[in-house]
Amino acid sequence: MIVVASTNGVVGIEAAIGVLMDGGLAVDAVEAGIRLVEANADDHSVGIGGYPNFVGDVELDAGIMDGRTRAAGAIGAMQGFPNAISVARSVMDVLPHVFLVGRGAERFAIEMGFARMDLLTEDAREVWKGRILLDTPDIELDQIPALEDLSNRVKMATDPERAKGTVNFLAQDRHGNVCAGVSTSGWAWKYPGRLGDSPVVGAGFYADNRTGAIACTGMGEMAIRAGTARSVMLWIEMGYSLEEACNRAMKDLDALGGEYLSSMSFIAIDNQGRHTGFSNMEDRTYIYQTEAMDNPREVPRTYVPTKRTWGGR
Numbered sequence: 439m440i441v442v443a444s445t446n447g448v449v450g451i452e453a454a455i456g457v458l459m460d461g462g463l464a465v466d467a468v469e470a471g472i473r474l475v476e477a478n479a480d481d482h483s484v485g486i487g488g489y490p491n492f493v494g495d496v497e498l499d500a501g502i503m504d505g506r507t508r509a510a511g512a513i514g515a516m517q518g519f520p521n522a523i524s525v526a527r528s529v530m531d532v533l534p535h536v537f538l539v540g541r542g543a544e545r546f547a548i549e550m551g552f553a554r555m556d557l558l559t560e561d562a563r564e565v566w567k568g569r570i571l572l573d574t575p576d577i578e579l580d581q582i583p584a585l586e587d588l589s590n591r592v593k594m595a596t597d598p599e600r601a602k603g604t605v606n607f608l609a610q611d612r613h614g615n616v617c618a619g620v621s622t623s624g625w626a627w628k629y630p631g632r633l634g635d636s637p638v639v640g641a642g643f644y645a646d647n648r649t650g651a652i653a654c655t656g657m658g659e660m661a662i663r664a665g666t667a668r669s670v671m672l673w674i675e676m677g678y679s680l681e682e683a684c685n686r687a688m689k690d691l692d693a694l695g696g697e698y699l700s701s702m703s704f705i706a707i708d709n710q711g712r713h714t715g716f717s718n719m720e721d722r723t724y725i726y727q728t729e730a731m732d733n734p735r736e737v738p739r740t741y742v743p744t745k746r747t748w749g750g751r
Contacts, residue, residue, distance in 0.1 A: 472523040499620075666690070
């Protein structure tokens with residue numbers, strides 16, 4: 439049994455491994471671990487305290503996939519409900535659908551009994567305010583939603599190295615079942631309604647008992663275009679090792695063209711419980727914990743440089 443997570447998953451990883459040790463399934467462990475990260479207001483990449491979009495609304499994305507059946511649930515651009523991963527899990531368990539967004543996701547959350555709350559903390563609002571006014575000093579904050587040139591201002595406010603973040607969790611239970619889960623408040627100061635890879639099956643996450651599981655973080659647009667999560671699992675299915683499959687995925691990202699290419703990282707496990715992490719940023723780490731460990735261990739990700747460009751620069 440093992441749980442692997444992005445480093446910010448440290449607040450939830452012991453709860454996740456505890457679920458497995460108590461006989462729970464991988465999907466239960468992933469949900470339990472991510473919920474604690476979503477409740478951590480000091481983490482501005484997810485849930486309560488997540489950084490808002492350009493107009494000041496916190497929009498959450500999440501996805502979860504059960505490797506036993508490859509059933510999946512996802513929500514996107516959902517406002518007002520902190521436990522996005524549990525709403526995504528409910529989509530998987532209750533509906534014949536995989537993906538709900540916006541008002542539909544919010545309506546479903548209410549129907550499932552989730553409590554609505556304001557996700558924008560004062561700390562996150564002050565950071566948003568400072569960043570927006572830096573590039574938009576000519577208007578009042580309450581005028582922002584009515585701007586007719588929002589697309590241009592979003593490009594000015596975006597910081598490709600700072601504005602992204604996600605929590606990733608992978609688990610394998612005592613029965614060999616795997617699960618992948620991702621939750622995020624998305625790209626800070628993004629255009630309203632933007633979806634990254636986090637809720638997109640095959641881009642930001644994937645789980646299949648036959649091969650393993652993977653979850654991504656970074657510039658989600660890149661993983662969407664490359665189908666990164668699914669490609670890693672397919673390369674494993676073709677006979678490549680976990681490390682070889684992940685390295686091929688990084689090289690595939692490096693082959694992308696276009697004006698906007700930035701950071702990308704992922705964690706992955708194979709169906710034997712072997713784990714790894716990759717990144718195109720140096721000195722990045724991830725964490726893991728098995729049933730034999732009293733505490734999680736932080737280990738380095740493999741660094742594979744890929745091209746970077748922003749607005750053609």
